[in-house]
Amino acid sequence: MTLALLIAIPLTGALVSAVGGRSTVVARVIALAASLGTAGVAAVVWRAYASSAEALTYEFTIEGAGSFLRLAADGLSVPLVALTALLGIIAVLASWNVERIGAHMSLLLALEAAVIGVFLAADLILFYVAWEAVLIPMFFLIGGWGHENRRYAAMKFFIYTFAGSALMLVGLVLLVVLGGTGTGMPATPLPIEPASQTLVFWLLAAGFLVKIPVVPLHTWLPDAHVEAPTAGSIMLAGVMLKMGAYGIARISIPYTPDAFAAAAPILAALGVIGIVYGAAMALGQSDLKRLVAYSSVAHMGFVVLGLASGTQLGLQGAMLGMVSHGLVAGLLFFLVGALYERAHTRDIRAFGGLGVTVPRWATIFVVASFASLGLPGLSGFPGEFASIVAGFGRFGFVIAIAGIGIVLAGAYTLRAVRLVVHGEPAATLVDGVEAAALRDLDARELLIAVPLVALIVALGIWPRLVTDIAAATLGALASLAGTVS
Amino acid sequence: MDLALPLAAWLVPVLVLGGVVLGLVADALDRRPTAIVLIALGLGGASVAGFVLSGSTQPGIAMGVLAYGSGFTALPALGYGLAALAVTAGYRRYATADRGPGMAALIALGAVFAHALLASLNLIVLFVSLSGLAIVAYALVAGAGTRRAEESAVRYFVQGTIASGLTLYGLALVFGLTGGDASFLTGSSALGTAESRPALLALALVLSAFAFKLGAFPFHAWVPDAYENADSTSAAFLSSVPKMAALVALLVIVRGTLFQAAVFAPATSLLVAIGVGSLLFGSFGMVRQQSVARLLGYSGIAQVGYGLLAISSGDAGIQATIVFIVTYAVGASAAFIALEAVGRVRPGWDGTRAGMAGIARRSPALGAALSVAMLSLTGIPLFAGFWGKLHVFAALLSNDSVVLAIVAGVAAVVSFGGYGSVIRAAYFEDPSVNDEEAVGERGGAPLAVSIVLALAILALGIVPLLTGISRVYALFGL
Numbered sequence: 030m031t032l033a034l035l036i037a038i039p040l041t042g043a044l045v046s047a048v049g050g051r052s053t054v055v056a057r058v059i060a061l062a063a064s065l066g067t068a069g070v071a072a073v074v075w076r077a078y079a080s081s082a083e084a085l086t087y088e089f090t091i092e093g094a095g096s097f098l099r100l101a102a103d104g105l106s107v108p109l110v111a112l113t114a115l116l117g118i119i120a121v122l123a124s125w126n127v128e129r130i131g132a133h134m135s136l137l138l139a140l141e142a143a144v145i146g147v148f149l150a151a152d153l154i155l156f157y158v159a160w161e162a163v164l165i166p167m168f169f170l171i172g173g174w175g176h177e178n179r180r181y182a183a184m185k186f187f188i189y190t191f192a193g194s195a196l197m198l199v200g201l202v203l204l205v206v207l208g209g210t211g212t213g214m215p216a217t218p219l220p221i222e223p224a225s226q227t228l229v230f231w232l233l234a235a236g237f238l239v240k241i242p243v244v245p246l247h248t249w250l251p252d253a254h255v256e257a258p259t260a261g262s263i264m265l266a267g268v269m270l271k272m273g274a275y276g277i278a279r280i281s282i283p284y285t286p287d288a289f290a291a292a293a294p295i296l297a298a299l300g301v302i303g304i305v306y307g308a309a310m311a312l313g314q315s316d317l318k319r320l321v322a323y324s325s326v327a328h329m330g331f332v333v334l335g336l337a338s339g340t341q342l343g344l345q346g347a348m349l350g351m352v353s354h355g356l357v358a359g360l361l362f363f364l365v366g367a368l369y370e371r372a373h374t375r376d377i378r379a380f381g382g383l384g385v386t387v388p389r390w391a392t393i394f395v396v397a398s399f400a401s402l403g404l405p406g407l408s409g410f411p412g413e414f415a416s417i418v419a420g421f422g423r424f425g426f427v428i429a430i431a432g433i434g435i436v437l438a439g440a441y442t443l444r445a446v447r448l449v450v451h452g453e454p455a456a457t458l459v460d461g462v463e464a465a466a467l468r469d470l471d472a473r474e475l476l477i478a479v480p481l482v483a484l485i486v487a488l489g490i491w492p493r494l495v496t497d498i499a500a501a502t503l504g505a506l507a508s509l510a511g512t513v514s
Numbered sequence: 515m516d517l518a519l520p521l522a523a524w525l526v527p528v529l530v531l532g533g534v535v536l537g538l539v540a541d542a543l544d545r546r547p548t549a550i551v552l553i554a555l556g557l558g559g560a561s562v563a564g565f566v567l568s569g570s571t572q573p574g575i576a577m578g579v580l581a582y583g584s585g586f587t588a589l590p591a592l593g594y595g596l597a598a599l600a601v602t603a604g605y606r607r608y609a610t611a612d613r614g615p616g617m618a619a620l621i622a623l624g625a626v627f628a629h630a631l632l633a634s635l636n637l638i639v640l641f642v643s644l645s646g647l648a649i650v651a652y653a654l655v656a657g658a659g660t661r662r663a664e665e666s667a668v669r670y671f672v673q674g675t676i677a678s679g680l681t682l683y684g685l686a687l688v689f690g691l692t693g694g695d696a697s698f699l700t701g702s703s704a705l706g707t708a709e710s711r712p713a714l715l716a717l718a719l720v721l722s723a724f725a726f727k728l729g730a731f732p733f734h735a736w737v738p739d740a741y742e743n744a745d746s747t748s749a750a751f752l753s754s755v756p757k758m759a760a761l762v763a764l765l766v767i768v769r770g771t772l773f774q775a776a777v778f779a780p781a782t783s784l785l786v787a788i789g790v791g792s793l794l795f796g797s798f799g800m801v802r803q804q805s806v807a808r809l810l811g812y813s814g815i816a817q818v819g820y821g822l823l824a825i826s827s828g829d830a831g832i833q834a835t836i837v838f839i840v841t842y843a844v845g846a847s848a849a850f851i852a853l854e855a856v857g858r859v860r861p862g863w864d865g866t867r868a869g870m871a872g873i874a875r876r877s878p879a880l881g882a883a884l885s886v887a888m889l890s891l892t893g894i895p896l897f898a899g900f901w902g903k904l905h906v907f908a909a910l911l912s913n914d915s916v917v918l919a920i921v922a923g924v925a926a927v928v929s930f931g932g933y934g935s936v937i938r939a940a941y942f943e944d945p946s947v948n949d950e951e952a953v954g955e956r957g958g959a960p961l962a963v964s965i966v967l968a969l970a971i972l973a974l975g976i977v978p979l980l981t982g983i984s985r986v987y988a989l990f991g992l
Contacts, residue, residue: 168937172938206912
């Protein structure tokens with residue numbers, strides 16, 4: 030029953046907020062209560078799963094005439110659910126002052142419920158339902174609360190990801206038809222016959238790879254990110270991108286292991302291309318939000334590389350990379366959003382010397398940037414390191430190309446830090462916004478940022494925080510992928 | 515011939531016709547509002563009676579020509595329900611115009627013809643109900659009263675007579691091959707041993723008649739014109755109930771009776787061609803439309819494509835066809851009735867997407883109902899339309915038609931370019947007219963009916979997740 034609460038609480042919050050959210054106070058209270066409640070339940074689930082070491086999955090099912098409501102949590106889903114619940118709170122706090130707050134909070138909570146639904150679904154149909162259900166609130170969040178090009182970005186986001194998921198649906202239905210054992214996803218599913226695996230794998234991959242996204246299927250991402258409101262960006266980068274990688278691990282590896290093994294070099298290549306391309310594009314951006322968006326492409330490249338290796342180490346790297354990127358990108362998008370609220374511009378060249386004018390903001394921005402570039406001791410490092418090592422082990426020295434991306438990551442991060450934080454403070458930013466008049470982060474904003482910083486440091490020093498709980502499941506996955514005999 | 519007439523076979527249409535007769539009497543006495551209420555009550559009562567009876571009646575055949583019981587009563591009951599909602603939503607339009615009661619009566623008659631078409635097991639009944647529906651449709655389009663409506667009704671009529679001619683040739687061929695036997699049940703064995711070329715020609719001719727009625731490629735030209743120029747409540751009926759009836763009737767003759775013999779197997783590729791053509795033509799056609807009703811016309815063309823692909827995929831497609839067309843019928847009705855409400859909230863609306871900019875801010879309930887209809891027609895989960903598309907995909911894939919399933923998926927994505935643009939206009943665009951100063955009202959009956967239909971779409975979309983889809987099948991006797 031606990032697992033169902035993880036979806037029911039935010040969903041109830043969404044409904045109540047939609048109906049009773051005319052008043053700002055009510056909307057805030059409901060949203061905060063619902064997201065805190067969800068996080069509380071997520072913590073309970075984490076502890077319950079961590080203490081029952083033998084259990085591979087932790088299930089909730091409505092028995093009955095063909096119900097699709099089957100939920101399960103294991104080492105693959107528990108960390109991502111916890112991440113979603115955490116970022117849910119962050120997103121609510123980050124949108125404290127938006128217009129039409131009731132509708133905004135309602136969509137945000139619905140989004141949280143849908144994403145958690147994806148991570149908990151133990152049924153192929155429910156998985157697809159939750160997957161698409163994520164699109165609807167995000168579509169309205171971008172279109173309704175986004176910036177100048179929001180209408181275009183909302184349509185592009187929907188059509189791109191829907192194009193992937195329509196093919197994914199064909200793949201999922203084909204899985205059901207070929208599997209012949211119904212729509213449920215058992216803890217260790219039987220692979221389908223090898224002859225059909227390639228077709229099914231690539232149909233599913235169409236959905237997963239667009240969502241991650243890998244280059245060249247990524248073009249929706251910069252637009253969506255730049256135009257989305259801050260809370261939307263936090264959820265989009267923080268958890269939605271993980272849905273694709275999660276899908277590969279949850280469905281592609283167990284059901285189509287042979288095709289996955291055959292496709293692994295292609296996936297690894299896509300990962301490396303993402304690492305290099307994302308970093309190179311980030312280097313060329315002057316819009317701070319766009320820069321963070323492209324850096325997401327690079328970070329997800331590491332995740333894809335780790336997944337592609339199919340080894341325990343690589344899967345651990347991917348998992349760490351996902352959690353870390355969730356925290357870091359969430360924090361960065363929050364910081365950029367906070368800056369934009371004050372300065373009304375995101376152009377890197379307009380700033381300078383923020384270390385003097387807004388020291389708290391600047392300090393946290395520097396920490397987040399270093400985590401993003403993969404500095405050891407912060408959360409970005411262990412995941413990227415594990416992915417690269419696993420990649421070397423499986424694919425050899427070609428993976429060294431990813432090194433270009435790592436160097437570029439240093440370049441774009443330091444460039445951004447130099448231009449924004451260091452230097453002489455610019456007198457005027459845009460349209461008469463005085464740089465000296467910028468407010469530093471207030472108490473609410475620190476309440477958002479500081480816990481994230483703490484987690485980023487904690488995960489950097491003690492990655493076993495995540496890897497311990499994921500180990501059993503990822504080990505089972507690695508043996509399914511055929512890399513452990 | 516068994517002349518026994520069980521309740522399920524006669525009560526339902528008699529309730530509707532009773533409402534029509536009383537309504538026309540009231541109209542003759544110049545009581546137009548009463549007339550509309552009577553007609554709507556007849557339809558509503560028939561719908562309720564139909565659903566109640568469908569559960570308790572075993573399938574049977576009345577007078578050797580009409581099937582009844584189970585799905586053959588439940589689907590017409592749905593049709594009467596949608597017709598009742600269309601008349602209710604159009605209450606003010608029909609109660610104030612001179613020919614209003616006549617239009618409402620036409621909708622009710624159309625629903626009866628659709629019932630006969632859906633349940634017919636006899637070629638004569640089939641032909642009469644097809645022609646009856648056609649006449650109702652011409653009259654409903656012309657009834658909007660504008661010059662453009664009359665013009666498109668005439669065009670529709672001219673094209674329709676050609677289709678009727680083809681039907682007649684087809685039926686004549688079938689008669690020849692069966693030795694004058696008009697019954698689907700006994701005729702099918704005679705056709706099974708017929709020579710293949712005339713038999714296939716007969717099927718091709720009958721198929722083109724259905725393609726015209728359904729508005730399928732390449733007989734689709736009338737659809738966008740007719741839907742754009744008919745008033746929205748009439749279009750709500752035209753786009754849903756007759757299509758449902760025609761598609762189910764086609765399913766019955768192709769998969770269950772007349773044309774099921776092995777000799778007709780080559781015709782499957784014809785169905786696929788028509789289906790894919792409709793799918794692509796409709797989906798791509800939607801994207802560029804400025805007029806929302808016209809956009810929904812192209813949507814109708816595309817949706818029929820899914821239905822035809824379902825029929826083409828053998829036995830796996832029988833259930834899929836019915837689930838699909840039910841969800842489509844509810845979605846299309848909801849969409850057109852929401853358009854009627856847009857006209858209420860923003861009087862003088864020109865029917866374009868741009869003209870409904872920001873309407874959701876003026877009326878959040880209307881925005882929500884409209885979005886629900888659009889998302890359901892796209893086939894997004896949590897809305898009824900998803901189960902329809904899912905079943906079509908499953909049928910195609912069970913039948914090894916991976917390529918067709920992919921084409922259907924791509925078409926769904928393209929179609930969102932149309933459906934999504936309506937949501938975009940309603941929510942994301944700023945209103946160009948100053949809504950505060952405009953004299954619009956709250957939406958009245960059309961808005962109430964849209965909300966009812968939107969809730970039904972949500973219920974049909976979400977409840978199967980919890981209970982499994984079988985409960986929904988049971989509703990329609992599957």
